[in-house]
Amino acid sequence: xxxxxxxxxxxxxxxxxxxxxxxxxxxxxxxxxxxxxxxxxxxxxxxxxxxxxxxxxxxxxxxxxxxxxxxxxxxxxxxxxxxxxxxxxxxxxxxxxxxxxxxxxxxxxxxxxxxxxxxxxxxxxxxxxxxxxxxxxxxxxxxxxxxxxxxxxxxxxxxxxxxxxxxxxxxxxxxxxxxxxxxxxxxxxxxxxxxxxxxxxxxxxxxxxxxxxxxxxxxxxxxxxxxxxxxxxxxxxxxxxxxxxxxxxxxxxxxxxxxxxxxxxxxxxxxxxxxxxxxxxxxxxxxxxxxxxxxxxxxxxxxxxxxxxxxxxxxxxxxxxxxxxxxxxxxxxxxxxxxxxxxxxxxxxxxxxxxxxxxxxxxxxxxxxxxxxxxxxxxxxxxxxxxxxxxxxxxxxxxxxxxxxxxxxxxxxxxxxxxxxxxxxxxxxxxxxxxxxxxxxxxxxxxxxxxxxxxxxxxxxxxxxxxxxxxxxxxxxxxxxxxxxxxxxxxxxxxxxxxxxxxxxxxxxxxxxxxxxxxxxxxxxxxxxxxxxxxxxxxxxxxxxxxxxxxxxxxxxxxxxxxxxxxxxxxxxx
Amino acid sequence: xxxxxxxxxxxxxxxxxxxxxxxxxxxxxxxxxxxxxxxxxxxxxxxxxxxxxxxxxxxxxxxxxxxxxxxxxxxxxxxxxxxxxxxxxxxxxxxxxxxxxxxxxxxxxxxxxxxxxxxxxxxxxxxxxxxxxxxxxxxxxxxxxxxxxxxxxxxxxxxx
Ligand code: SF4
Ligand code: SF4
Ligand code: SF4
Ligand code: FES
Numbered sequence: 237x238x239x240x241x242x243x244x245x246x247x248x249x250x251x252x253x254x255x256x257x258x259x260x261x262x263x264x265x266x267x268x269x270x271x272x273x274x275x276x277x278x279x280x281x282x283x284x285x286x287x288x289x290x291x292x293x294x295x296x297x298x299x300x301x302x303x304x305x306x307x308x309x310x311x312x313x314x315x316x317x318x319x320x321x322x323x324x325x326x327x328x329x330x331x332x333x334x335x336x337x338x339x340x341x342x343x344x345x346x347x348x349x350x351x352x353x354x355x356x357x358x359x360x361x362x363x364x365x366x367x368x369x370x371x372x373x374x375x376x377x378x379x380x381x382x383x384x385x386x387x388x389x390x391x392x393x394x395x396x397x398x399x400x401x402x403x404x405x406x407x408x409x410x411x412x413x414x415x416x417x418x419x420x421x422x423x424x425x426x427x428x429x430x431x432x433x434x435x436x437x438x439x440x441x442x443x444x445x446x447x448x449x450x451x452x453x454x455x456x457x458x459x460x461x462x463x464x465x466x467x468x469x470x471x472x473x474x475x476x477x478x479x480x481x482x483x484x485x486x487x488x489x490x491x492x493x494x495x496x497x498x499x500x501x502x503x504x505x506x507x508x509x510x511x512x513x514x515x516x517x518x519x520x521x522x523x524x525x526x527x528x529x530x531x532x533x534x535x536x537x538x539x540x541x542x543x544x545x546x547x548x549x550x551x552x553x554x555x556x557x558x559x560x561x562x563x564x565x566x567x568x569x570x571x572x573x574x575x576x577x578x579x580x581x582x583x584x585x586x587x588x589x590x591x592x593x594x595x596x597x598x599x600x601x602x603x604x605x606x607x608x609x610x611x612x613x614x615x616x617x618x619x620x621x622x623x624x625x626x627x628x629x630x631x632x633x634x635x636x637x638x639x640x641x642x643x644x645x646x647x648x649x650x651x652x653x654x655x656x657x658x659x660x661x662x663x664x665x666x667x668x669x670x671x672x673x674x675x676x677x678x679x680x681x682x683x684x685x686x687x688x689x690x691x692x693x694x695x696x697x698x699x700x701x702x703x704x705x706x707x708x709x710x711x712x713x714x715x716x717x718x719x720x721x722x723x724x725x726x727x728x729x730x731x732x733x734x735x736x737x738x739x740x741x742x743x744x745x746x747x748x749x750x751x752x753x754x755x756x757x758x759x760x761x762x763x764x765x766x767x768x769x770x771x772x773x774x775x776x777x778x779x780x781x782x783x784x785x786x787x788x789x790x791x792x793x794x795x796x797x798x799x800x801x802x803x804x805x806x807x808x809x810x
Numbered sequence: 811x812x813x814x815x816x817x818x819x820x821x822x823x824x825x826x827x828x829x830x831x832x833x834x835x836x837x838x839x840x841x842x843x844x845x846x847x848x849x850x851x852x853x854x855x856x857x858x859x860x861x862x863x864x865x866x867x868x869x870x871x872x873x874x875x876x877x878x879x880x881x882x883x884x885x886x887x888x889x890x891x892x893x894x895x896x897x898x899x900x901x902x903x904x905x906x907x908x909x910x911x912x913x914x915x916x917x918x919x920x921x922x923x924x925x926x927x928x929x930x931x932x933x934x935x936x937x938x939x940x941x942x943x944x945x946x947x948x949x950x951x952x953x954x955x956x957x958x959x960x961x962x963x964x965x966x967x968x969x970x
Contacts, residue, residue, distance in 0.1 A: 399860035405869045415861035416847060416876075424860070809851070809861050 238304040243311070255297035255308065256284060266310050267319065267348055269436055270385040271298040273751070275394065281385055283322050283348070287312050294318055320352040326383050328359035333381070337438040342747060344436035345383060363408055371419025373598050374427035374443055374591040379411045382439035388412060388431035395736060397711040398541070399810075400425035412439075415809045424544055424810035426710065428537040428734045429591030429616075429743015442591045442744060445613040446623060452583035452612070453496045459577055462497040463563045463643070464488065464587040466504045467654030467739040468617050470760040471589065474746040474753070475621030476631050481756030483764060486636020488620075491629050493637060499571075501643035503586065504650035506563035507662070508773035509782070510534060511649065513799055514556045514659075515666040515773075516790035518729055522700070527551045529705075529720070529727040532659050534558040536596035537734030539803055541710050546717055547805035555800040557610075559653065560586050560593055561602050563643060564610030565798040570786045571642065579604070585613045587620050589654070589742030592734065601801045616744025645778040648765040655758045656708035656738035657684035657691055660731040664695055664704070666774045672698040679771055685762065687737050687755060690716060692727075704729045709736040815841070816852045826857055835868055844875045872925050877915040880922035882960045885939045886912070889928030896949055897936040901925065903950035904938070907957050920964055921957070 237248045240255075242264055249258035254277065259266055269281040277299035285294035289307035294315060297308075309315060327349060334340050369377040386403070389412060393399040400423040404413045414423040432440045452458045469485035478484075492500045518530050533539055533554040542549050557565065564586070568579040586593065596602065597611040604610065615623065624631070638644060649665055652658030661681045668676045683693035684704065689712040692705045705727055707716050713732050719725045735742045740757035770776060787794045819837045823830045831853070838849045845868060854861045868874045886901045905911060908921050915922040931937045934946035938956070945956050 393860075399862050402860075402862040402866035403870075404866050415850070415865040417865075423862070809847075810854075 238302065240302050240304070240306040240308060242308045249302040252301055255286060255295070255300050255302055255306075258302050259297065259308075259310065264310055266297055267351070268298055269344065269348075269383065270387065272387055272390060272434065275390055278386060278390075281322070281383075283319055285315060285318055286310050287315050316352070319348075320354065323348050323352055323354055324358045325361075327354065327357065329361035329363035330383070331364070331380050332357075333438070337381070338441045339438035343438060361408070365411065369419055370443070371421035372425060372427065372443065373421070373595040375420055375425065375429060375432065376441050376443055377413075377420060378439050378441075379413065380439075381437045382412055383437055384410060384412060385436060386412070387434040387436070388440060391430045391434050392425075395709050395711050396426070396428060396430055396734070397714040398424055398426055398428075401431065418809060422809055424808045426537040426540040426544070426734065427592035427595040427743075428710070430735060432591065432743055433741075433745070433747065442616050442619070443594055444619060445585075445594065445615055446619050448613045449583075449585050449615060449623070450626075452585070455583070457581055458583045459498050459575075459581055460496065460583045460585065461499045461501065461567050461571075462492055462585045462587060463501040463503045463506070463560070463567075464492075465560065465589055465593075465654065465739060466507060466651045466658075466761070467589045467742065467745075467757065468587050468620065470654065470757050471740065471745050472617050472620060474749065475618065476624075479756075480749065480753035481760040483760050486638070487631060487634050489639055490634040490637040491624050491631065494629055494634065495623060495627055497585070499640045500637075501563060501567070502639045502646050502650075503559050503563055504646035504653065505643040505776070505778060506559040506566070507534075507650035507653040507659075508647050508776045508779050509562050509566070509799070510556055510559050510653075510659075511662045511666045511773035512779060512783070512790045513562075513795055514554050515663050515670055517554055517556065518663065518667055519670050520791065522728065529703075529725075529730050530554055531729075532731045533803075534653065534659060535592070535732060535734045536590070536599075537592040538710065538713065538732045540592070540595070540806065541713065541734070543803055543806035544808045544810055545714075549717060549720075550803055550805065553803060555802065557602070557799055557801050558593075558596060559650075560588065560614075561596065561610050561801075562799050564597070564602070565604070566643065566782065566786075568604065568608065568610060569798055570782060574642070579606075579608060583612050584610070585615065586611050587615050587617070589617055589739040589744050590614075590735075591616060591743040593744070601803070617742075617746060618744060621746075642778055642782065645770075645776060647770045647773050647776045648768045649771055649773045650776070651764050652761055654739045655685075655761050656733045656736075657681075657686070657706035657731065658738065658761065659733075660684050660704055660706045660729065662773055663729070663731075664697075664702070665772045667702070668695075668697045669772065669774050671700065675772070680765075684731075687751070687758065689736065702729060703727045704731075706731040706733075708733040708738050710734055816849060816856075820852075820856050823856070828857060828859065831857060831859070831864065831867055832871070835864075835874060839874055843879045844877055846876075846878075872912065875913045875915075875922065875924060877922065878919075880915045881920050881964065882940050883922050883924065884908075884957075885924050885926045885929065887927075887929040887931070887935070887937050887939075888925050889932065889935075891932035892928075892936040895935040899950035900936045900938065900948055900953065903953035904957070907953055921960070 240249050247262040268284045279296045279299035284297045286297045287309040365379045389401050392401050452460050473482045473484040531552045572579045594614045597614050602610050649662035684691045684706040689709050695702050741754045850864045854864045912925045938945050938948045
């Protein structure tokens with residue numbers, strides 16, 4: 237530990253750390269734009285500058301290490317003036333769009349302008365491109381609102397290993413864009429939305445499906461059905477100012493009814509269904525010399541990643557549709573028959589933590605024989621919050637409510653799908669039963685819990701030793717696939733989630749959260765699993781019922797037709 | 811375009827790393843006259859770098875063009891001597907006259923425009939060259955006349 241002096245106060249700092257890190261620990265806030273926690277600094281934006289005694293000019297605190305005895309001023313008039321000028325220069329090239337912007341009230345640039353009292357347009361850059369890229373089914377790019385901080389470029393490259401975006405051109409023509417400046421739809425983008433999560437402005441946002449949902453809710457001829465993904469109930473409360481890690485399931489269900497949805501279902505039910513199918517598929521592969529390691533297929537970003545970058549591994553990917561698509565398929569078949577509804581008149585909405593789910597729902601593989609999609613519209617957690625706000629529902633006045641049958645009951649294993657490792661844990665619990673006919677004595681598989689990007693363990697199922705891995709963040713998927721190619725891994729089953737930590741950190745989740753918040757969300761899911769008694773997918777009575785009444789058996793003919801699909805090699809600019 | 815076209819160039823860069831990117835792109839531009847999509851993607855594969863990165867780097871430098879050259883390739887010198895004698899206005903005039911930006915080709919395929927650092931004809935500043943022919947003292951106001959020469963040539967060729 238060394239001592240440095242900040243604003244005339246002595247604080248402790250660790251040797252080698254940046255000034256910014258030391259300041260943060262001492263509770264001294266300096267604004268940042270290009271800085272990203274756990275990434276090497278680029279020093280691009282200079283908004284984090286501080287004054288250091290004896291140094292000419294100002295120093296970007298995110299990029300400079302502390303030195304013993306350093307005397308720092310974080311808010312001297314010179315510093316504040318410099319920051320304000322940086323903001324004014326950014327605004328020079330920025331449209332005056334706040335009132336119409338999806339990030340209004342939740343924008344780092346807007347907040348900085350407000351904090352620094354910017355009251356007039358002092359510079360005019362006139363850098364206007366007016367070429368919003370709406371080509372992607374998941375992500376909208378608006379280069380006019382881009383401040384070239386580079387955060388999206390880095391997350392796409394370093395976290396996701398995709399590199400769909402980079403800096404293009406230079407000087408006044410510089411933009412962040414795709415190879416050949418093409419639409420995102422033909423790029424290698426896998427639709428994960430992690431770039432939206434890090435973007436400080438409205439330059440990146442999701443393709444909104446709100447309008448079609450509102451239209452359906454107001455259409456008297458439509459039965460509007462909604463499903464909510466396992467992770468949404470533990471994150472949506474944050475959009476209403478509540479602290480992370482609260483399960484809002486009951487209130488959210490009540491809100492959905494108040495919004496006019498006719499039936500509210502829980503995607504965790506179809507997660508249980510996925511486990512029945514995928515668990516059986518795994519057992520089948522293990523006992524019939526099938527292709528191993530089997531890899532999960534519930535994260536659509538990951539599926540596109542394999543299709544583009546590793547088509548040789550497509551036979552490893554489970555043929556199961558994702559829980560969202562399975563739910564969509566049984567809503568328009570089993571449920572429609574039960575309720576004597578024409579599937580044409582069902583509008584099926586899903587609430588997802590994810591932007592890639594929008595892409596998945598529109599894949600041609602996800603249509604029934606008549607060409608109707610399993611799922612008609614996908615709303616992110618953020619869009620759900622917008623919908624609730626639009627209707628001015630008072631969240632605090634709603635009495636918690638339960639989901640509808642037949643797809644309202646779930647096991648806590650299904651709920652675990654929301655966190656990295658959860659699919660694996662749920663699958664192990666049920667595979668154990670499928671293979672041995674007995675329940676596990678200790679159902680918790682703690683080695684694959686938590687936030688690590690690659691988690692591996694071995695589990696004993698009867699005479700079988702199953703080597704498994706749970707991977708999240710596609711950069712880590714690169715690593716494990718490369719290791720498999722080199723013959724360095726002997727694995728039977730791999731779960732891959734596109735987003736670091738899994739769906740709780742998905743690209744459709746509330747913005748402006750940090751890793752601590754994401755961990756709280758994870759704990760909320762673990763708590764549900766700890767406290768509830770129905771903890772295994774195969775024990776869910778509604779699952780037993782749908783097999784008895786309709787599907788007959790896992791991997792059976794009906795399942796094959798409704799719940800399974802195939803993926804193909806995909807061309808993209810990569 | 812066959813991949814083989816680049817293979818012979820790649821052979822000069824075995825064990826290539828990122829440091830080879832610019833020379834590699836230069837060689838391809840030399841051979842092809844421009845950087846085609848296929849070339850950018852092939853370079854990416856050769857260097858194990860994403861296409862977005864190659865494109866990003868290539869667009870950072872003025873020397874690369876992403877369209878085939880026009881029938882008449884115009885080079886505007888932006889060296890110091892030319893700059894002092896008003897080459898910015900020259901460039902501006904060419905861009906306006908052709909309706910294209912430096913690094914691109916007119917839609918009819920007749921003209922392409924490149925900005926070069928120094929042609930080595932400082933005595934003629936500001937200078938432009940069209941298919942290797944130099945035009946001395948090519949200030950902004952002379953551009954239309956010079957370009958018209960080539961427009962007439964093209965029209966003649968066509969009627970023949
Ligand atoms: S990105 Fe931020 S500053 Fe720009 S228009 Fe949107 S809210 Fe306003
Ligand atoms: S959605 Fe994901 S893959 Fe696509 S550009 Fe953003 S970070 Fe990259
Ligand atoms: S799109 Fe957003 S994250 Fe990417 S560089 Fe622009 S402002 Fe930064
Ligand atoms: S945050 Fe430090 S330079 Fe951008």
